[in-house]
Amino acid sequence: MTCETHYLQKLGIHMETSSKEQANAYKKRDKKHSQKSEEAIKKIEVPTDKIVCGRNEVPSRCGTCNSQLMIGGPIWHDKIHNIDFVKQIHDKCETDVGKKFGTVDRIKGVLGGIIDEDELSHKPLSFDLSQICSNLKVINPTSREIISGFTSLNYKLAQTYYDPTLWKTDAPPEAIYDIIKAYKKQLCEKEKTDFFLNIHKESPMMTILQKPLEIEPDFNMEKLEQNKKLRKYFVAPEANWGPKARATGGKDKK
């Protein structure tokens, strides 16, 4: 039973420095020798790229369950889609050429999912909310309830286009766990009376559940936009679809 909290430690940060910024920085550093500065500034003409070492932003222990952290990666953490290109292809699906494809709804769904997720493109990793619910012994909320809970606290939330159980959010991990805890407290009839039912005393989940809850998300926001009914995930095209029996070269037909 592991906690889903994760932190990113950037190995390097890409900095773009324009010649003007560089020149101003030089001026600041070299106030006394203005003549020398002017000469140096003249030499700085071309904008430069540089990578600087990432600072340590990771706490020594997990901020949610206080367990020891494990190291994983490295991973690519920057933008991964060219969103203008994705939007162009999405628009193409609406044309007569696009509509010829039998799988056009699914293509639109996947592309729409990528577009929806774009506002969280700076978040490379996702959270398995059903796993979190299972660990905290909470009944899975509906997608609408989950979206409502996060939105009511002004957090962004998007279901990933590659797995319906995985969600990306800008909420910190502590807040994610608190939202699920709040759901347990507000809407799970059985668990309301025994909040720690079936939770092991020594487990990280007990630590999480014992922390005081300071937020009150609204899981039934009336103003919430209706979910798009696009087919985002793979659906088998026919019954018993899948690999057929191996080819026999007609031998069995004798």
Ligand SMILES: [Zn+2]
């Ligand atoms: Zn943890």
